[in-house]
Amino acid sequence: MSSQALKILVIGGSAAGPKAAAKARRMDEHASITLIQKEADLSMASCGFPYYVGGVFDDRNMLICTPAGIVRDPNFFDKAKRIEALVETEALSIDREAKTVTCLHLPSGETQVLPYDRLVIATGASPLYPxxxxxxxxxxxxxxxxxDADALRAVRDQGKVTKAVVVGGGLIGFEVCEALHLAGIQTTVIEKTGQILPFLDPDLAKLVENHVRSKEADIITNNGVAAFLGEDGKLNGVKLDNGTELPCELAVIAVGVRPNVGLAKAAGLEIGDKGGIAVDDFMRTSDPDIYAAGDCVECRSLINNETVRAPYGDIANLQGRVIGQNLIEPESASFPGITHTGICKIFDFTVGFTGLSEAAAREAGFDIETATVSGLDIPGYMNGxxxxxKMVADRKSGRVIGFQCIGPGDASKRVATVAMAIRGKLTVEDLNNADLPYAPPYSLALDHVIVSAHVLDNKLSGRMQGISVSEVKQRVDSGADCFILDTRSPQEFEEMRLGIGETLIPLGALRGRLDELPADKDKEIILYCKISLRGYEAAAALQAYGWTQVKVMEGGIMAWPYPREK
Known part of the structure; x- marks a missing residue:
């Protein structure tokens, strides 16, 4: 087929679709490229919506602009890219035999039939609704x-709403929570499951929950919405599963999305087990002339090879680029899969993750070891x-398969580092001596990622026995017979303590006070300090003096998400 005769039709104008169309144009100046978009706007930076709602910036056009500040409207696509963009136009059906798409122009009600040689489906996803x-x-x-962003921004600007609920404790839910908080609206997040941020393990999720509460936003877990309450057609509250009623004038639903596969399904294309359109590594559907990308498709995990859905804007753009190249040069580019990497800002915390959490890894059948580490992102004298x-590794191979990082420090580059390690199938040993950039404004001499690997290496080799903060809490609550040792200084102990029956013996005094430790060398001893570095050093010493059940509370006091004494 001559490239000059190639007719490319793209359904969907948010992320993957425009990227595919633009890449195809760069590959072939002469192809006919048409973009169909149901909404009035094109190529929206949807991840920026919460920050527009929250007033971080005021010009909505910044969400649909190029880096040079040019609005990506049909005129821009026509003049800059020679792509015909049909907005407010809905694709109604695909005739695979005739290779046409029937469309409806929503303002006029007129239909038209568009031919294609190669078709791209980038229909995205729709929000789930209780x-x-x-x-x-x-x-x-x-x-x-x-x-939606315009409507919520209007709520902020009008200043009439005083109380709101956000239904759903995931990434979007908390970004919306912060946006509403910035608008001076008292906000409660309602999460049906037992914890917020399900991609995190519970101990870290609890630390984030504590941080959100410190900002005077409320969180309710283990409770869903049973009904929305109202009067004269207007919302004035929600009723929870346990019967509690919360007054509010605004409710924002953020419980997830469902892939828009109706068009593809009606055309007879294969739908995968996870509910998205099935595609191969070249982003082709079951019809070799039809490609699909973005929130409407399924892809593959690079960790366990399982089929997953990944409704993220960056993934959509990557997949769109692959399609754009393959439209012109079939099978010349591939999208092998994802590591499930994400990050978000939640008030003063950054919350990042990549790969599998401990819970997900165990569920997937991995035999794993984990390490939880607390520390500064840069030196204290640089205001670290x-x-x-928390790092997760396969016990047998040592391969790193997951990482979570939270806090007010720079988590982003740490998550990015481990994401590439996971993609490259690196092991804990590989990270032990990683040559990462070091200078005090940017890192410690031993970066947080490297320290995480060192702790994990110590555990894998048997040099350290770790115990999580939640396990320590369970020991205390159950009255287990264990000796808890705080190795900090007396001043630190006076300023803050856990109040779990601990004994204070500073690390520097430990060797001279061994007679204060349990005489039974097989009794469980749990040690910690602020971040548990001194706890680890003390544990090594006690093992040398014959105690056998010495465990370090990983992450120390900084990782403790439960109430403390002050």
Whole structure:
């Protein structure tokens, strides 16, 4: 087929679609490229919606602009890229035999039939919505489209709403929570499951929860919405599963998305087990002339090879680029899969993750070891900020398969580092001596990632026995027979203590006070300090003096998410 005769049709104008169209144009100046978009706007930076709602910036056009400040409207696509962009146009059906798409121009009600040689489906996803009484009341919103962002920004600017609830304790839910908080709206996040941020393990999720509460936002877990309450068609509250009623004038639904596969399914394309369109490594559907990308497709985990969904804007752009190249040069580019990497800002915390959490790794059948580490991102004399992280590795191979990092410090580059380590199938040993950039404004001499690997290496080799903060809490609550040793200084102990029956013996005094330790050398001893470095050093000493059940509380006091004494 001559490239000059190639007709490319792209359905979906948010992320993957425009990227595929733009890449195809760069590959072939002469192809005919048409972009169909149901909404009025094109190529929206949807991850920026919460920050527009929160007033971080005021010009909505910044969400649909190029880096040079040019609005990506149909005129821009026509003049700059020679792509015909049909906005407010809905694709109704695909005729694979005739290779046409029937479209409806929404303002006029007119239909047209567009031919294609190669078709791209980038129909995205739709927000899930609780099917409970009152769900049609005015005042219930989502934050999925630019229109949603406009509506919530209007709520902020009008200043009439005083109380809101966010239904869903995931990434979007907390970004919305912060945006509403910035608008001076008292906000409660409602999460049906037992913890917020399900991609984190519980100990770290609890630390984030504590931080959110410190900002005077409320969180309710283990409770869903049973009904929305209202009067005269307007929302004035929500009723929870346990019968509690919360007054509010605004509810934002953020419980996830469902891939938009209706068009593809009606055309007879294969739908995968996870509900998204099935594609191969070249992003082709079951029809070799039809490609699909973005929130509507399934992809593959690079860790366990399982099929997953990844409704993220960066993934959509990567997949769109692969498609754009393959439209012109078939099978010349591939998208092998993902490591499930994400990051978000939640008030003063950064919350980042990549790969599998401990819970997900165990569920997937991995035999794993983990290490939880607390520490600064840069030296204290450079105003370093706290990070708490958890690294997960396969016990047999030592391969790193997961990492979570939270706190006010710079978690982003640590997560990015481990994401590439996971993609490269690096082991803990590989990270032990990683040559990462070091200078005090940017890192410690031993970066947080390297320290995490060192702790994990000590555990894998048997040099250290670790115990999580939640396990320590369980020991205390159950009255287990263990000796808890705080190795900090007396001044630190007076300023803050855990109040769990601990004994204070500073590390520097430990060797002279061994007679204060349990005479039974097989009794469990749990040690910690602020971040548990001194705890580890003390543990090594006690093992040398014959104690056999010496365990270090990983992450120390900084990783303790439960109430403390002050």
């Amino acid at each position: 099917q409970v009484p009152g769900s049609d009341l005015d005042g219930i919103r989502t934050l999925h489209s630019l229109g 900020q706290l990070l708490v992280s």
